[in-house]
Amino acid sequence: FNAIHAIFPHTAELRLFTVGAVTEGTDAQAKCSVRLEEDGKLVDGQGADTDTIVAAARAYIHALNKLLVKRTRTEPAALAS
16 A cells, blocks of 8 residues: 555545455455545445455555545535536
8 A cells, every 4th residue: 555655645544454255266356445534534445356465456546536536525626616
């Protein structure tokens, strides 16, 4: 998550991180869930991939995208448009 934070600086804090298997076997899919909190706003993100690191990164980016949407909806400049 530090690499993603370096590319996209933010103040969100990781509140939950879970990893599970969607399928079994050598080509098993990992499913990751992430919960982030920023300024009292909670968002969840999910990601899946055969590579657990990729699944985790997808979940983290999914949650960050949701935070961006929440920021846009609550900023006064966005409301004036």
